[in-house]
Amino acid sequence: MSTLMVQGTTSDAGKSTLVTALCRWLRRQGVTVAPFKPQNMALNSAVTVDGGEIGRAQAVQAQACGLPAHTDMNPVLLKPNSDTGAQVIIHGRAIGNMNASRYHDYKPQARQAVLASHQRLAGACQVVMVEGAGSPAEINLRANDIANMGFAEAVDCPVILIADIDRGGVFAHLVGTLELLSPSERTRVRGFVINRFRGDLALLQPGLDWLEQRTGKPVLGVLPYLQDFHLEAEDAIDRRQAAKTGERLRVVVPVLPRISNHTDLDPLRLHPQVELSFVGAGEAIPPAELIVLPGSKSVRADLDWLRQQGWEPAILRHLRYGGRLLGICGGLQMLGERLDDPHGLEGPAGASPGLGLLEFSTRLAAQKQLRNVRGRLCLEDAIVSGYEIHAGVSAGPALARMAVCLDDGRGDGAISADGQILGTYLHGLFEQPGACAALLRWAGLAQVREVDYHALRERDIERLADQVEQHLDTARLRQLCGLSS
Incomplete structure (x- = not known):
């Protein structure tokens, strides 16, 4: 040794x-x-x-x-x-x-x-x-x-x-x-x-x-x-993008103060047909086909900060004009009606109103959920794999329209009745080529080139x-x- x-x-x-x-x-x-x-x-x-x-x-x-x-x-x-x-x-x-x-x-x-x-x-x-x-x-x-x-x-x-x-x-x-x-x-x-x-x-x-x-x-x-x-960043956000030509899907991601697992977005940043923009404090959300609310280590505080930036009305305007909205983990929790943290796991104990875009609420529990999972997306029945890291337990009628049917028999996340809003607890959502392609088509890209993210990393x-x-x-x-x- x-x-x-x-x-x-x-x-x-x-x-x-x-x-x-x-x-x-x-x-x-x-x-x-x-x-x-x-x-x-x-x-x-x-x-x-x-x-x-x-x-x-x-x-x-x-x-x-x-x-x-x-x-x-x-x-x-x-x-x-x-x-x-x-x-x-x-x-x-x-x-x-x-x-x-x-x-x-x-x-x-x-x-x-x-x-x-x-x-x-x-x-x-x-x-x-x-x-x-x-x-x-x-x-x-x-x-x-x-x-x-x-x-x-x-x-x-x-x-x-x-x-x-x-x-x-x-x-x-x-x-x-x-x-x-x-x-x-x-x-x-x-x-x-x-x-x-x-x-x-x-x-x-x-x-x-x-x-x-x-x-x-x-x-x-x-x-x-x-x-x-x-190479996936340990913490800093990699904003580099190669020059991209032809039809491109514009994707915007707010950089929350406690953004977590932003490596979820790497497959999009590397995709030749995606123009990915990270939007920071003091910046307006630019026109886009898809807004992604990423994971967060302090969901209530980050949602308050997002509101202080004036981004809540911008998200609602984006939806009124037919744009798509995706929430991942903490981003999913923001889409609901209420966020409860009775034990102060992510900050001061208390509750906050969510964006109210999907009919469910989330309560943070002391035991964190940690799982590697596989399943199929509600979109095109595409195979998806990823992992769950969250303390939140979500419940409500919106979850009956699940975003992912997991191989272990559970449902995950939700998709709105009009198909504009999708939320999931799964990190790594874009890593399987078929799932990534299905999500890009859902977001508005007509002809999608499938990219094998795992092959790129290898x-x-x-x-x-x-x-x-x-x-x-x-x-x-x-x-x-x-x-x-």
Whole structure:
């Protein structure tokens, strides 16, 4: 068994990408490898084979390893529900909401969960590939750290430090991070990877030589900036879209303050016939054929915010002019008549009126629903697969016109009598080609090209492994993984 950790100089430096790449690269060589992130703060999550939830990035990394996602791959998940607090999930199960101070006091217990999960993975695989969180040089977070060097010191593993040259200041990021580490932590860093480089490598070489001379540590390689590349974001919204021609469906998504599982929209963003727009605070909702209300970690607060933006009358106007409206999970709950949170699970206890577009109400229950599911859409009887992550229990007459008939015999969601409004608890709704095509036709696109989203994701995981083989020092990487050269 061996453990190798990837830490970054900043958030979004490329930690998730590099771990995914290394996982698939090792798998190609017949090495049994598992991904691991001790602590993750993200609102994009996935349901695991053992019925819990972890960050979506670790679920994608599990795919790179050829493994089903498991709660041991991300034992601590923090899902922010305010600017100062988060729902704390340990081994896939929510244990409650904590503010930063309370969670700091809880960290010794969280550390036990982290080390137990790592030990189980290490006993089952040749290599555990670990992803850090944020930066290891956050001085105010060093005490009881379980996300970066605190974990690396506890399990005595080597560390690769990755930095994003596309941001600028890459040498300052790398050298500055090292300077802020303790002597033992600095020794633990065995090399650097520079990410997202564009241009002539020869022009960068003098800087690489200086970096190695200054730090005494090798540059393990320089990864190029990949065009037309997609990997599900850990948290940040990816707004990039390739140029699209011909008939296009205009889709608008309000960016709620606590938007969750916005990776649901990735298949639409990547579809050649969809023009996807994320609309933020202070922006008017532009003309569109389809508005999608996405998931939310704080549905009542996000609905209040949506109203403050003046978007409720815009949604009603969109419907009057024949537009389609889709609600996913929290977005489904917003479509109903009432939202009750008697236990204060997502904020202050209380109730709020919904948009009143479908005749049902939702009550938040302490036990969260976590399921991977399959079924058929009410539209064209198309096969759909996805996952449920919600505390809400919805009931009312509108649900008799179900949006999805699940294979386990349950009905899910609702479609309005006039067919304009559809709501569902299913995340991953657009990932099956047939379901995506049926929904786009429902929204108004006459001739739909079917796109296999899973094939696109697999293609890009393979591309990442190719980059490891072409641009990184694979002999040194094998040594760091405890493998023979």
